[in-house]
Amino acid sequence: MARVIAERSDVVPQLAEVFRAYGFEGASLARITAGTGLGKGSIYHFFPGGKDEMADAVLEHIGLWFREHVFVPLREDPVAAAGIGAMFDAVARYFLSGRKVCLVGVFALGGERDRFAARVGRYFQDWIAALAQALERGGRDGATALALAEDAVGAIQGALVLARAADNTDVFMRTLERWRGRLA
Amino acid sequence: MARVIAERSDVVPQLAEVFRAYGFEGASLARITAGTGLGKGSIYHFFPGGKDEMADAVLEHIGLWFREHVFVPLREDPVAAAGIGAMFDAVARYFLSGRKVCLVGVFALGGERDRFAARVGRYFQDWIAALAQALERGGRDGATALALAEDAVGAIQGALVLARAADNTDVFMRTLERWRGRLA
DNA sequence: GTCTATAAAGCGATAGAC
DNA sequence: GTCTATCGCTTTATAGAC
Known part of the structure; x- marks a missing residue:
């Protein structure tokens, strides 16, 4: 077989x-076994630390995806506005236009925050910093760029709450398009 | 004793x-027994339907608070701008300046959404509608008022996520003050 | 690497005495 | 209205065969 x-x-x-x-x-x-198609034995073979280690691996995976598809374009696209446009495209794609919820946001609101505080905090901190930097390169002053970011x-997080509610x-x-306009 | x-x-x-x-x-x-200081027997005496009934009662209680302190001022204050100001004051107070999270938002993002869909949906729907109506009374056209609301x-929901993260x-x-300015 | 069997603890909920 | 004792089930996690 x-x-x-x-x-x-x-x-x-x-x-x-x-x-x-x-x-x-x-x-x-x-x-988890239903969703992965694997038995407990296999799951614990990959993640001896149990659910904590699984969730940590998931958060790391999400962090890497955003670094690659959102933060890097924001920081490195020679045309700042193009990097910002790429961010909105990537976000719409990632969250399936609002059908999918942000797991980092869910963890931030829930009792899991403390357990995963480092990864949760860094995700939003990096995102805001990368966007603020792009806005500043696009010609805004530092304070305005940070506030807008x-x-x-x-x-985006709030709109995911409203969409799911x-x-x-x-x-x-609609929220994504309005903010695309405001940041342009 | x-x-x-x-x-x-x-x-x-x-x-x-x-x-x-x-x-x-x-x-x-x-x-729950630790947080309420009551034994299971007492809890189930008040809420024979178990956790579902408890959560439902909590959501209803939150809905009533917001109706009284947020939606009614928005809809009925003769000076629309004053109603909007009252909303920001009430929200800052209710969420303890961001230390407290929005339970309706938590339920919206989590697996509980479907179970409490009616209450969760209505909370945000009523809030947006009341704010949009106040903005329109304040002189904005209908489409702008709805988008801003x-x-x-x-x-506000997103800022709670960021604050907790x-x-x-x-x-x-900061978010509250910026939006107070934008809606003024 | 995958599985089944199993342990020990915690779960929601109920019964019945007071 | 409050409590304790208890039921039956699910939980996370481990052990050991293959």
């Missing part, structure tokens, strides 16, 4: 979806 | 703090 041998890196995105769907406390081993990143992604896309 | 007899209405705010601190799944009966309510309430108060 043929069988597929998994790697740790294959499991992380699947774990991310389980944590996103149920939260940290709600992501039971039963749901804080507002835009917060607005209303079960309607339109509010997320 | 003297002992205090509790009423259902005394317990609801304490339950709110437990749900806020641990989320719905994380709010175990053990934490959506942005402001989303910004950074463990720093300043970002919440």
Whole structure:
């Protein structure tokens, strides 16, 4: 009988979806084995530290994705406005236009914050800093750039809350387009 | 030995703090009895429907508070700008300047959304509608008023996420003041 | 690397005495 | 209205065969 041998890196995105769907406390081993298709034995082979290590790996994976697709373009695109445009495109794509929720935001609001404080804090801090730097390169003064960056990143998180509350992604896309305009 | 007899209405705010601190799944009966100082027997006497009924009572309690202190001033203050100012004051007070998280937002992002969809959806819908109406009374056209209301309510939710992620309430108060200015 | 079996603890909820 | 004792189930995590 043929069988597929998994790697740790294959499991992380699947774990991310389980944590996103149920939260940290709600992501039971039963749901994790269902979502990954692996038995407990395999899961604990990859993550001997249990759920904490799984969630940590997921947060690291998300951090890397944002670094590559959002923070780096913001910091390094020679045309600052193009980097900002890339950010909005990447965000719309990543959150599936508002259907998918931000796991870092979920962890920030929940009791998991303290446990994962370092990664959660750094994610937003890096995002705001990268956007502020791009806005400054685009010609704004430092204080305005920082305020706008804080507002835009917060607005994206807030729009995800509203979209999920209303079960309607339109509010997320409308918010994204309004902020695209404000930052242009 | 003297002992205090509790009423259902005394317990609801304490339950709110437990749900806020641990989320719905994380709010175990053990934490609930610790947070309320009541045994399981008393808790189930007040809420025979268990945790679902407790959370529902908490959401209703929050809804009533916002209706009284936020939505009504927005809709009925003869000076629209004064109603909007009252909203920002009430919000800063309610969320303890960003130290306290929005339970409705937590439920919206988590797996609890579907279970409490009606209350969660209505909370934000009513808030946005009341603010948009006040902005329109203040002289904005309908489309602008709605867009601004959506942005402001989303910004408040997003700022709570950022404040808790950074463990720093300043970002919440800064956001509130910027939006107070934008809506003035 | 994968699985099943199992342990020990915690879970939500109920029953019944007071 | 409050409590303790208890039920049955699920939880995380481990052990050990393959």
